[in-house]
Amino acid sequence: MSSRKTTSKLAAIGGICTAVALVATGCGAGGPAPAESGGSSINVLVEAGGHAELQPIADQCKKDTGVNVNFVELPYDGLFNRLSSEFSSGTVSFDVAALDSVWLPSFKDALQPIDELFTDEAKKDIFPSLVREANVDGHFIGMPAWTNAEIVLYRKDLFEDAKNKADFKAKYGYDLAAPKTWQQYQDISAFFTKDGMYGTDVKGGVETEYLAHVLQAGSPMVLDSNNNVIIDNAASKQALDFYTSLVKDAPPGAAQVDWAAAQNLFNQGKTAMTQFWAHAYRQIPKDSPVYGKVGTAAMIGGSAGVAGVPGPWYLSVPKATKNTDAAKKFVKCAFDHNDLAIQSSLGLAARVSAFQKYQDQPGYESFKPLIETLNAPATATRPATAKWQQIVDTVLVPMLQKAVAGGDSAALLADAKTKIQALLK
Amino acid sequence: MSTIQRPTIPARKTSTGSSPADIGRRRRGVNREGLEAGRRSTRTILWILLTAALVLYGFPFLYLLFTSFKTPIDTIAVPPTILPKEWTMANYVNALSRSGVPASFINSVQTAVISTALSLVLAVPAAYGITRYKTRSGRVFIMAALVTRMVPPVAIGIPLASMMASVGLADTPIALSIAHTTISLPLSIWLMSSFFEAVPKDLEEAATVDGCSRLGALWRVVIPVVSGGIAVTAIFAFLASWNEFLFALLMTAVRSQTTPVVIANFQTQFGLDWGSMTALAAVYSIPVILLTLLLQRKIVAGMTLGAVKG
Numbered sequence: 001m002s003s004r005k006t007t008s009k010l011a012a013i014g015g016i017c018t019a020v021a022l023v024a025t026g027c028g029a030g031g032p033a034p035a036e037s038g039g040s041s042i043n044v045l046v047e048a049g050g051h052a053e054l055q056p057i058a059d060q061c062k063k064d065t066g067v068n069v070n071f072v073e074l075p076y077d078g079l080f081n082r083l084s085s086e087f088s089s090g091t092v093s094f095d096v097a098a099l100d101s102v103w104l105p106s107f108k109d110a111l112q113p114i115d116e117l118f119t120d121e122a123k124k125d126i127f128p129s130l131v132r133e134a135n136v137d138g139h140f141i142g143m144p145a146w147t148n149a150e151i152v153l154y155r156k157d158l159f160e161d162a163k164n165k166a167d168f169k170a171k172y173g174y175d176l177a178a179p180k181t182w183q184q185y186q187d188i189s190a191f192f193t194k195d196g197m198y199g200t201d202v203k204g205g206v207e208t209e210y211l212a213h214v215l216q217a218g219s220p221m222v223l224d225s226n227n228n229v230i231i232d233n234a235a236s237k238q239a240l241d242f243y244t245s246l247v248k249d250a251p252p253g254a255a256q257v258d259w260a261a262a263q264n265l266f267n268q269g270k271t272a273m274t275q276f277w278a279h280a281y282r283q284i285p286k287d288s289p290v291y292g293k294v295g296t297a298a299m300i301g302g303s304a305g306v307a308g309v310p311g312p313w314y315l316s317v318p319k320a321t322k323n324t325d326a327a328k329k330f331v332k333c334a335f336d337h338n339d340l341a342i343q344s345s346l347g348l349a350a351r352v353s354a355f356q357k358y359q360d361q362p363g364y365e366s367f368k369p370l371i372e373t374l375n376a377p378a379t380a381t382r383p384a385t386a387k388w389q390q391i392v393d394t395v396l397v398p399m400l401q402k403a404v405a406g407g408d409s410a411a412l413l414a415d416a417k418t419k420i421q422a423l424l425k
Numbered sequence: 426m427s428t429i430q431r432p433t434i435p436a437r438k439t440s441t442g443s444s445p446a447d448i449g450r451r452r453r454g455v456n457r458e459g460l461e462a463g464r465r466s467t468r469t470i471l472w473i474l475l476t477a478a479l480v481l482y483g484f485p486f487l488y489l490l491f492t493s494f495k496t497p498i499d500t501i502a503v504p505p506t507i508l509p510k511e512w513t514m515a516n517y518v519n520a521l522s523r524s525g526v527p528a529s530f531i532n533s534v535q536t537a538v539i540s541t542a543l544s545l546v547l548a549v550p551a552a553y554g555i556t557r558y559k560t561r562s563g564r565v566f567i568m569a570a571l572v573t574r575m576v577p578p579v580a581i582g583i584p585l586a587s588m589m590a591s592v593g594l595a596d597t598p599i600a601l602s603i604a605h606t607t608i609s610l611p612l613s614i615w616l617m618s619s620f621f622e623a624v625p626k627d628l629e630e631a632a633t634v635d636g637c638s639r640l641g642a643l644w645r646v647v648i649p650v651v652s653g654g655i656a657v658t659a660i661f662a663f664l665a666s667w668n669e670f671l672f673a674l675l676m677t678a679v680r681s682q683t684t685p686v687v688i689a690n691f692q693t694q695f696g697l698d699w700g701s702m703t704a705l706a707a708v709y710s711i712p713v714i715l716l717t718l719l720l721q722r723k724i725v726a727g728m729t730l731g732a733v734k735g
Contacts, residue, residue, distance in 0.1 A: 049693030075689035089587040264501040285497035
């Protein structure tokens, strides 16, 4: 009897729960109903870090245009899958998407041209490499929302230490200061590698920094303008040799060091310098031993001068949206009020004028070096090929990992060339 | 009746002066002590293995829990530390005050409850029919149910997302629940089949003799017997939905995003907020731990159901 009662109770509880859940399911708990066709409410698909960037703009946009924005946040790794699946199905759940620059060529057929937003005045206020990247097959398909580039972060307290200054000058014959050339970077790295500390890090797990050195050495990255694979040229080898020469002054395990590891090492006070995305300057934890002791400088220069690889994100409008007008209003609004994003936790923008507005304010010391790096003539965006991510994951990163572990640079570059050619066939 | 007097045999004495009976008793004592010692050492080994297993399985969770109380610099310490140097609740405040977190919890509960209910409603009769009628089609069906487990979820997820959108269920917990049911249903059918197999047919026949219909016997006799099994199946179905990530990533947006996706959102291209991520993960695991503790007895009963089948 008791087990029957228990069963009945369980069934009753289960039934009630199901009924409640099903009734509640009608609208879900996450927020308002999805944007309707022709309405003034739009869904904006963003990578999780992008929500913080765009929220102040969305608030302003609502005041200016009446367009209400619902953000759909997804982790970076999942965003590409979601975009691919929705674009391929022809039905999209969003009206605007924030796209990583490397995805633009892959999704170009699913995105609306927004040429009318790229006025001459607008183009003057966007970094040149970004204007070039936003234009795919003759049409602008993404408006830069924020951009980033690697700059040099260094331990100001160590660089300003009198003993360090004297010892450095005695050893190398010039003043200890933020490095401007490859040679200086090597010297300073070697100087600070002592007593459990390292001069710099070497990132074997990511490719962007090596590619910046290729640009600094005077060559395009991996592919030339005709999509010929040139990764085995002299400049690429010179860059790789410089990259691996720093391994002796870097923490062990360089093959596994990625952005997160390098940032951790610097914030823990284990490295005296790092080449890192500019946003990291404002994200040093207050309880970090290096908080308030960090200086910034533009990316170092090789024979072609200073160069970096920008990491912009673009706002794009899918062809499949039913809210084109409201979506384009938001994209324009995001450009008009681009400087509002600087006050977010990420603290980045895309317009030159937005960075300039803050560059002299305390706490924004990373902006001048960032502007200098982004405006450098040799700075260039990644090659516009839909296979780029595949090239990075299957060729470039494994090649770098072997190189920093002591592999022969010429042989590795030649092997990489063969593999990339096979991927592009 | 006269009783036969057995001649008394004087107890043989050994060189030590002990009788064989004494020796036997002593040997039995020695054997018992040996047996006890053996049992003790077996128990010790089992405890050591159990502790090792507990540490192996429990350590990641404990590390997650401790990390959730660390300061930002402590979470990224090189080399890592297990215990926080300074305990803080800031990560919990950050995580729980983040927009969308409370709603995602509600969505997770809704989705998991609906998916579990759907799994049970479909799996119980299916498993009962397969085990009781033992037809060839039943055997084919139960094997075929496994096919969905053999296909990579992403291969199902993308078409499923398109289908849900085309029937107007995009971005709703019911759509995600249906998707989750495709994961849990095959396992539920298999589990319930094994539980029904363990119930003697005599029980149902007796109920039928007492006037029950087939369905009545199922409801009044068989279901109560396998209630432990149903609890186990429900737990597995609930967990499958509660922790599922890929379908939630592909099928949810503004209205129905579940907590696993929100937890993953702490990793951005520009960094990983370990403290908040671990804090939210710790909070998210509480309902499942409570549910498991609540249904502990049922689960144990379900696990042992059929263990004594002769």
